[in-house]
Amino acid sequence: MILDRIVSHDRPRNRGLAIVLIAILVGLALTPFIFPGTKALNVAAKVIVFVVLAASFDLLLGYTGIVSFAHTMFFGIGAYGIAIASTRLGPTWGALAAGALGALALSALLSFVIGLFSLRVRAIFFAMITLAVASAFLTLASQLSEITGGEDGLTFKVPAALQPSTEYASAPFLGASIDGRFLSYYLLFFVALLLVLALLRIVNSPFGRVLQAIRENDFRAEAIGYRTVVYRTIASVASALFATLAGVLLALWLRYNGPDTTLSFEIMLDVLLIVVIGGMGTIYGAVVGSVLLVLAQNYLQDLMKVGAASVQDIPVLSQIVSPDRWLLWLGILFVLSVYYFPNGVVGRLRAMHRPPPPAPSART
Amino acid sequence: MSDLPAVPPAGLAPAAAEALPQSRFDFLPLLLLAAIALIAWPMVGSSSTWLTLTFAGLAMGMIVFIAASGLTLVFGLMDVLNFGHSLFIALGAYIATSVFAATLGWTSVASLAPTLAAVGLAMLAAMLLGGVFGLGFERIIVRPVYGQHLKQILVTIGGAIVGEELIKVVWGPAQIPLPLPEALRGSILIGDAAVEKFRLVAVVVGLVVLAALLWMLNRTKIGLLIRAGVQDREMVESLGYRIRRLFVGVFAAGSALAGLGGALWGMNQQIVIPQIGGQVNVLLFIVIIIGGLGSTLGCLVGALVVGLLTNYVGFLAPKLTMFSSIGLMVAVLIWRPQGLYPVTSR
Amino acid sequence: MSEVLLSLSGVHTHIGAYHILHGVDLEVPAGQVTMLLGRNGAGKTTTLRTIMGLWSASAGRLTFDGRRIGGPAEPGAKADSPRTPEIARLGIAYVPENMGIFADLTVRENMLLAARDARNAAELDTTRLEWLFSLFPALRKFWLYPAGKLSGGQKQMLAIARAMVEPRRLLLIDEPSKGLAPAIVQNLISALRELKSTATTVLLVEQNFAVAKALGDRVAVMDDGRVVHRGDMAPLAEDEGLQHKLLGLSLATHH
Numbered sequence: 001m002i003l004d005r006i007v008s009h010d011r012p013r014n015r016g017l018a019i020v021l022i023a024i025l026v027g028l029a030l031t032p033f034i035f036p037g038t039k040a041l042n043v044a045a046k047v048i049v050f051v052v053l054a055a056s057f058d059l060l061l062g063y064t065g066i067v068s069f070a071h072t073m074f075f076g077i078g079a080y081g082i083a084i085a086s087t088r089l090g091p092t093w094g095a096l097a098a099g100a101l102g103a104l105a106l107s108a109l110l111s112f113v114i115g116l117f118s119l120r121v122r123a124i125f126f127a128m129i130t131l132a133v134a135s136a137f138l139t140l141a142s143q144l145s146e147i148t149g150g151e152d153g154l155t156f157k158v159p160a161a162l163q164p165s166t167e168y169a170s171a172p173f174l175g176a177s178i179d180g181r182f183l184s185y186y187l188l189f190f191v192a193l194l195l196v197l198a199l200l201r202i203v204n205s206p207f208g209r210v211l212q213a214i215r216e217n218d219f220r221a222e223a224i225g226y227r228t229v230v231y232r233t234i235a236s237v238a239s240a241l242f243a244t245l246a247g248v249l250l251a252l253w254l255r256y257n258g259p260d261t262t263l264s265f266e267i268m269l270d271v272l273l274i275v276v277i278g279g280m281g282t283i284y285g286a287v288v289g290s291v292l293l294v295l296a297q298n299y300l301q302d303l304m305k306v307g308a309a310s311v312q313d314i315p316v317l318s319q320i321v322s323p324d325r326w327l328l329w330l331g332i333l334f335v336l337s338v339y340y341f342p343n344g345v346v347g348r349l350r351a352m353h354r355p356p357p358p359a360p361s362a363r364t
Numbered sequence: 365m366s367d368l369p370a371v372p373p374a375g376l377a378p379a380a381a382e383a384l385p386q387s388r389f390d391f392l393p394l395l396l397l398a399a400i401a402l403i404a405w406p407m408v409g410s411s412s413t414w415l416t417l418t419f420a421g422l423a424m425g426m427i428v429f430i431a432a433s434g435l436t437l438v439f440g441l442m443d444v445l446n447f448g449h450s451l452f453i454a455l456g457a458y459i460a461t462s463v464f465a466a467t468l469g470w471t472s473v474a475s476l477a478p479t480l481a482a483v484g485l486a487m488l489a490a491m492l493l494g495g496v497f498g499l500g501f502e503r504i505i506v507r508p509v510y511g512q513h514l515k516q517i518l519v520t521i522g523g524a525i526v527g528e529e530l531i532k533v534v535w536g537p538a539q540i541p542l543p544l545p546e547a548l549r550g551s552i553l554i555g556d557a558a559v560e561k562f563r564l565v566a567v568v569v570g571l572v573v574l575a576a577l578l579w580m581l582n583r584t585k586i587g588l589l590i591r592a593g594v595q596d597r598e599m600v601e602s603l604g605y606r607i608r609r610l611f612v613g614v615f616a617a618g619s620a621l622a623g624l625g626g627a628l629w630g631m632n633q634q635i636v637i638p639q640i641g642g643q644v645n646v647l648l649f650i651v652i653i654i655g656g657l658g659s660t661l662g663c664l665v666g667a668l669v670v671g672l673l674t675n676y677v678g679f680l681a682p683k684l685t686m687f688s689s690i691g692l693m694v695a696v697l698i699w700r701p702q703g704l705y706p707v708t709s710r
Numbered sequence: 711m712s713e714v715l716l717s718l719s720g721v722h723t724h725i726g727a728y729h730i731l732h733g734v735d736l737e738v739p740a741g742q743v744t745m746l747l748g749r750n751g752a753g754k755t756t757t758l759r760t761i762m763g764l765w766s767a768s769a770g771r772l773t774f775d776g777r778r779i780g781g782p783a784e785p786g787a788k789a790d791s792p793r794t795p796e797i798a799r800l801g802i803a804y805v806p807e808n809m810g811i812f813a814d815l816t817v818r819e820n821m822l823l824a825a826r827d828a829r830n831a832a833e834l835d836t837t838r839l840e841w842l843f844s845l846f847p848a849l850r851k852f853w854l855y856p857a858g859k860l861s862g863g864q865k866q867m868l869a870i871a872r873a874m875v876e877p878r879r880l881l882l883i884d885e886p887s888k889g890l891a892p893a894i895v896q897n898l899i900s901a902l903r904e905l906k907s908t909a910t911t912v913l914l915v916e917q918n919f920a921v922a923k924a925l926g927d928r929v930a931v932m933d934d935g936r937v938v939h940r941g942d943m944a945p946l947a948e949d950e951g952l953q954h955k956l957l958g959l960s961l962a963t964h965h
Contacts (some may be wrong), residue, residue, distance in 0.1 A: 068518055121701070124445050125657075127517060128649040132690050135646045139686040265642065269525065276518055324537065328529035335522035338515055339508060431773035556729055585822070585829055592812045602762055603872075604798035604826050707814070 006197060008204040012284060017349045021284060026290055029087040032176035033186060039298075045185060048192045049250045054224045054274040054286035055199050056242030059112045062281030063203050064235040065215030066118055069268055070130035073137045074240040075109045076262035078247020081106075085148060091157035094193045100248050107244040108237055115236030119229055124306040138263045153258020162187070162252065188249050195245060199283055202238065211235055212281070270297075273330060279344025288345050293330070390622065392705040393665045400669060404676040412509055412556030418676045423563035424581060425671025426570025427632060429664050431625025432578060432648045439536025440594035440658020440707055442611045444506060447517055448524035449648065450641030452619040454531055455628025456490035457636045462539045463489050469546035479547035486627050498616040501527075506615070507704020530637050539637040542630045563639020566628055573621065577660060590614060594658045619670070650689050655697045665704055715740040715911050716761065716880060721770035723753075723760045726900065732935035738928075739879070741899065741909040743902075745922040745943065748932035748958060754915045755807055757932070758882045761913075762804050763794040775879065799826075801879030804858055805886065809869040813858030817868060818847055820857050824872035834875070842871045845901045847954045870901065880911045887918045899924050904954035919957065923947045931956045 006013065012018040028035065050310040053075055058068060060066050079101025082096060089095035114133070118126045141148050148154065154252075158180075160166055166180035202208055210364040214228050222228050251257050262333050270293055278289025303327060401418055408414040435449045463486040464471060468683040471477035510517040544562055551558035583589035593600045593607050600607050629644060630636045638707050641679040655662025670689050696704060716738040723731040729752050746754050759765045760780060761772060772780030772791075777800065780791050798804070803824075811818055818831055821839075828834045842852040846867040851859075852860060857868060866886055873881050880963045886902075887895045895918070901926050905912070916922045922929065926943035939956055946952060 027670035065514075069513060094652060119699075123513060124439075125653065127445075128653055129693070132646055132650055132693065136686055136690045143683050243708075269521070271522065272518065322533075325529050325533060328526060328533070331522055335505065335519055336523060337528065338519045342515075426822070588823060589816070590818055592815060592819075596810060596813050597812060598764060598794075599792040599806070599812070600765050602798055602806070602810065603824055604805045606793075634818045646755070 002098050006294070008197070008201045010200050010204045010283070012350075014349045014352065016352070017288075017346060020288060020349075024287060025149060028189060032182055033174050035132075036175055041185060044186055044300050045253045046261065047290050048188050049246050049253070050196050050250065050270070050274065050294055051259075051287050052246040052288040053243055054193050054271050054278070054290050055196055056239045057059050057271050058168050058275050058280060058283055058286050059158075059199060059203065059235060060239040061275060062279075063208060063211045063215065064232055066232065066236065067123060067127045067322070068114070068118070068130040069127060069265075070114060070134045070137070070253075071239070071243055071271065072263050072265075072268045073134055074111065074243040075247040076137070076141065076248075076257075077107050077269070078103045078249075079257040079262045080141070080148060080154075080243035080247075080250035082243075083149075083156055086156035086158065087149075087154050091159050093159050096159065096252070099203075100245075103248065104241055106242045111237045111240030112233060115233040116229075118236065119232060131211070132204055134263070134265070134268065138259055138265075141259045141263055147299040149258065153256060153261065155256045158184070158252060158255055167236075170308060184253060188253060191245075191249060195242060196283065197288070199242065203283060207231070207234070213353065220238065273334050275344075277341075279346030279348075280342075282344070282346045285344045285346040296326060296330060374399050390705065391509070393662070395632065395674070396704075397665060397669050400672050404672070404680075407680055408676065410556075411571060412558070413490055415557035416525040416559065417552065417679055418672065419559045419563055419567070421672035421675035422668060423560075423566040423570075423630070423671070424675065425668035426567050426574075427625055427628045428647060428651055428671060429667035430570055430573050430643070431622050431644060431664050432629065432651050433573075434614075434621040434669060435557055436652040436655065436658055436663045437590065437594070437660065438611075438618050439616055441590060441607075441614055442510070442593075442597070443513075444510070444611075444615075445513065445516055446520050446615075446618075447507065447645075448501060448505065448520035448527065449618075450645040451501070451524045451527040452494045452622035452641075453629065453644055454625035454638065455497060456494050456623030456643035457542070457630030458531055458535050458540070458626075459490045459493055459623070459634050460486040460627035460630050461535070461542050464542065464545075471547075477545045479545045482545060483548070483631075487569070487624055490627035491620040492623075494626070495616045495620035497617025498622075499612065501619065502612055503509070504617040528638055528641065535638075537638060541635050543634055544631060561624075564632060569624075569628065574664065575622070580658060586597070586610070587614075602603055639710040647689065650693050653705075654693050654703060656700075656705045657708060658707040659703065659705040662703055662705035674703065711740070711741045712741050714738065714774060716913065718757070718771075720762070720772050721745055721757075721760060721767045721772060722764055723756055724768045725756070725765060728790050730935055731760065731767070732774040734932070736930055736933065736937055736940075738911060740911050742927040743906055743914055743925050744928040744930060745924055745926035746915045746930050746932065747779070747917070747919070748959060749962065750917075752932040753935040754932055755884055756935075758804065758806075758884055758915060761797075761882060762802065763792065763797045768883060769836065774802065793799050803873035803878040803881050805869045805873050805880060805883040807864050807884040807888065811857045811860075811865050811869055814856055816854050817852050817860070818856050819853060820868060820872060821849075825875045827876060842874060845904055846871050863890050863897070865932045866894075866898065867901065870898075870905075874905060874910075878910065882913050882915075884915045885917060885945075886914075887916060889923050895921065919947075919953065 007060035011064065016248060028044055029047060031040060035041075035044070054073075057071050060071065078100070079210040081099040083099075085095040085099025085102065089098060114130070119127075121129070141152050144150070157163065161180060163180040166183075167178070168183070172178070203211070210221065210226050210231055213224075214231055218247055249263055250262065254261065274285060274293050276289075277285075277288070277292060279285030283290045301324070304322070337344060343351070387578065404417070405411070405414050408417060420484040431449075431453050435446060437705065438444055438446055467482040467485065469470055470482040473479070501523060506516065509519055548562045548565065552564065553559075553561045579587075581591060589600060589605055589607070589610055595609065597607055625644075626640070630640065633640070647670065651661055653666075654669065655664070655666030669692065673688050673692055674685055676683050716736075718734050718736040719768065721731055721734040722729070722737075734753070734757055736746075736757070747893060748754050759760060760767050761774075763780060763887045767781045770781045771778065774797075779797050779800070780789060792800075804810075812823070813883075815823070821832065822828060822831055825834055848860065848864045848867060849871055856903050857865065860868060870883065870886065873883070886898055890898065899921060902912075902914075906925065909935065912925075914922075914925065923943065929939075929943045930937045931939040931946075933956070936939070939952075946956075
């Protein structure tokens, strides 16, 4: 079936999951029409960007088994590439291309070096070091004010075709105003769709299978003859490139970028939450997880306000359900996911129609 | 009956046949510490400024050492990397704010005795509660995922997120000032150099903790078990020791120390925000990587080195402060990939 | 016939996906030295580690002094099988192939660790220590030096001395002569002979047949995760043909 080939034969394998995915796809595709208002469009755009970012992280963590906290660095490089190029070279398509290509090149180089380094030290070491590197990069971006706009970041213009003021139709069509924003949104949507399909293609290719073998047992993979160095480095670089493109998309949408927009540790945590709750090593998990997280960030607080109103006067309880503490609940969900849903929402759904395999009795 | 030959057994180097093999203490990392201090001297220019900076660096180093010592032992002993360690630091800082708020009468007077009592109480409370919550954290969050590194990283981060939010529930999300008590403000003059009084307290506390740790590790059987466990956990179990129980104790002690470090750090910064744990976290990781995972001495030297460097660079080129620590880490790793004092194990 | 102190029956061990022990049946009588021989990869080390609880038996039963120490619980059984520290506390001492010496600790600290009843060095049994020093003089010489500085042979002596610092019911020793020069092996044999004289039960894994012959009372030969021959040592020591068949060697080619 042609649909099968588009998703590289990585079918959802569960009716519930398939329905959810289709719903998400349709929902995102038709957001300008179904969900009116700027907030909805912004939320949808954020979901799209995070899907790509989280999926790229899943390639690294879920498929290759590398824990790296420097991932947001590449996200930031992509966004800054667009921001800096547009600021310096003006709002042209040429500038966008230059910015994107420059960002990709820088990301490729950095991820190559980091990827090689990851193989020389123990995983735990590596995780800690990437944390330090990400911190350093954040500081760097805040301090090179001439280039990056420092703490305030860079606000820039996008090519005329994408600007919100550019109108393509004088009257709204089916509820959506057809303007530069509309175009931008669909640019994001289709590019993101292509990127996700590309990732599916990568993880289901022979290359992807070797990655999974390496993740399971790298000694064995090496013994069979696969040069793990090569595979892991390529995976690191590929993952970084996709993250960079996610940054490019974000910058295009926001027309702004600053250190906290893309480089903060909060974003790294968000990505981690998405991939773990959604399901590691599935790519679909990134899709489901992003929707959950972004919706929670934006709408859970409203939901919690309702609950909070009823316990307003009880001291500690009111604080716990206060909408500002939505992260508390997400954090609890995260911890519960790691214990009870190690394969995330996607894994849980998929496992529902299959009895779990008997666990081996070996202790250690 | 065995009669070992007078000639040394095969394998022993001939030169050592005359003298017993000397166990040489590895001084090089200490030389690094001295070198950094000495190189900074001419760069800083004035001796009195240098002295002030050096003391500030040592104080900061001591505080970081106290906070990090638990982390490195926990990792060395049970291979558990606790990304939630920063939670106990934050807890300690917040507890200090509460204690100081409750003992306002003692600290607003400019006399030393009640002030020290209040500070001491804050430190004790921070340690106690840090230890208690550490026990809970180990039981609920860490124990189910022994041996699974990836899950450990994830789950301890999750625990830290939840913990930080709970701190906000109890103390509120706004920042809380932690002004130094009257008696500890200002500096003592040593010659030309001004040495802040609080820094003095921090260094003294650090030395006490260091002495206590060293005594425990080297003079007690439990300390022996910890040192052996860091090298070869399986063998210690084969000798009949329930190392898991020991681990819980070490974890709790490490969290208590983190709490103490947090209280001191809060007093050092004079302001406490919920992210205070995160601020120090990166620094902690850098320090224990530089020192060598599992090595207490390495942790000390690493912390002092980072403390000194941060203060010197902070004076000479403030923009480069963060990079100096990372640059140092990279340089040390190139020289000794396992850290300054690697633990020979596994 | 002396009583059986340790018995394994139908023991299977899996490590990950690998099935190493395929039903080991073994009986170690009290007060004697039982040799566990076999080619590389026969499963000897795995057997010792399974006894010690470092690896779990996926099937079968291990019993020490009448107590179950390994193997999956029978339905209706109350407790799980004991873990390694508890097994050690039943009186089993383990000297692994890599000797398990704590290199950064001194010889004294290594010995103190092994002496569970002593809270500090002053509480070590001096009579027993003197006896050990007489067997292994290097220990006295290097008492305060880091164990990592000792030579290979000395480390092996330390490992064995550690297992003897307090009386134990059973010693499991894995290839003590491995990598040692012939002169040291002689010292090793003398020391273990001395140990034998105290009627300690020993299960000794060896590839060096000369050591086996010098020390063993009983012998069990393993191949492919099973015990393929068991009996007294003497008949095997005399039967070169059987040695060759089981172990792929003949006495003439070994010292």
